[in-house]
Amino acid sequence: MSNSFFSIRETFGKTITELGKQNKNLYVVNADLKTPLFLNEFARRYKNRFIECGVAEANAAAVAAGLAKTGKTVFLVSFACFSPSINWNTIKQSICYNHANVKIIGSHAGLLSTDLGATHQMLEDVALMTSMPGMDVFAPVDAFETEKIINTVFRSPKPAYVRLVRPATPSIYPKTLGFTIGSSKVIKPGKDLTIISYGPILNQALEAQAKLVLELGKKAPSIEIINCSSIKPLDFETIKKSVQKTKRLICIEDHQQNGGLGQIVASLLLTNGISPKFIHLAVDNQFGQSGKFSEELYDYYGIGISNLISSIKKLL
């Protein structure tokens, strides 16, 4: 792909700083990660609305909830491996059960945290947050969609979790396309097989498709690719329509199989009496590990481009 690379987390920092300029009610509650999340400018400009909690994610979550109850819109910011991981129960009780309008930003999700290793490669956050009553869950595919999602959740009255990643990633989301909560976008239409995904790993579907065209020419399968960036609420109708047409489904995600999008969709399909040929490419009950390149980690854990291509061939 010839797309430019942009940083999702840097875009988050810029977007929130811009929103902070227009909205005096916007607060950021931080747990000592303002630099990696590009919030130095926000902290400098809006000193009184930047609440630094230090390395204390549980306290930060409940402070955010209390602040939200005084009428502020609050973004709780950390790495996904700490928030919503360390503070899951605080999010459950103090944010969700108390209906506090807090937006949880979890950066550095997935194996894309490469060299940082297993403790920092959050592979369970989608499971943790989709199981939480009252919580919306979003994962932008790139920097452009990040900007749209942050603007959307800022206006939403509900708690939300937004999953961000560490490296700069290819930008594929059309700048003119909006973002709607509960809506999945068909990135590329096709008729032989459906691939669903979220976050930057979705790029592999586009790459796989391009490689198959190179390899097979006109005999290459026609693949429909769906960006499920709104993981909860999920636009199941778009997935259902596609799968009823293609009869084949692959879900690929930088997350554990257990509690991931693939299991959510498989359950919905069965409930609706739809049984496509199905492969779920996700981390299978393992911890991550350090690596210098996401490609080597993706290959090791069976979610690399070669795994995807062989899965496509297997289903056709």
Next chain:
Amino acid sequence: MIFSRSASPLEKISQELRIDLLDMIYRSGGGHIGGSLSSLDLITTAYFSDIFNFKKDHFILSAGHLCPSLYVVLARLGFFHKKTLATYSSFGSILQGHVSSGVPGVEYSSGSLGQGLSFACGLALGDKNNRTICLTSDGEHQEGQIWEAVLFAKKYKLGNLINIVDYNGYQIDGKTSDIMPLGNLAAKYVQFGWTVTAVDGHDFNQLQNAYKKAQNSDYPNCIIAKTVLGKGISFMENNCQYHDVKNLPENLFHKALLELKTT
């Protein structure tokens, strides 16, 4: 002993609420009676003296299992009908087993210990013109999150925050000093930069003075209230078997009721 001295208005209310509380837990089939009886006077003083105005000030019950004491106070204040108390923790009742903001007059739902003080910090930070009172238990101070909040309140100079600790010395499994000793809690709070007052948690004058003294300043306020688990019912006092009671036998209910009525 009956009417041997004239009770102050707060004492009289507290005596009546203790009977409501016993009745509520007996009729509904159970509840955390020991800590509710120890914390009742702290809540009664906050709500029935004229120190706070809870139309603006905030009351956060961090130790959510102590909700029977808050529920009887709110019923008496007319937030809901007293008859509702008997439905406590029953299916369909607004009175959840642990404190719930679905109950009129309740601002924060809790049950998982250690979070309320952090939530209170957020409220105190976002609403500096009013006061936030948080009730925690001594056992709850074993939760690490409490100390995260204690650091935070000092950093942000939350002088409008009061943490009142129901220090009854017991938790589910036994004495707090055996399960996990807190050491000198007052000294710890002082070291963390809070203003600390120690009171007898069943002395209404001391409680009122401590609440009054905890006025807005640059320092958050901690009131350590020494209380008695199961206060007012002899066989429950300092008996951690009565941390929680299920299906209190009728004879014990009447024994307890008689004690409360003749105190």
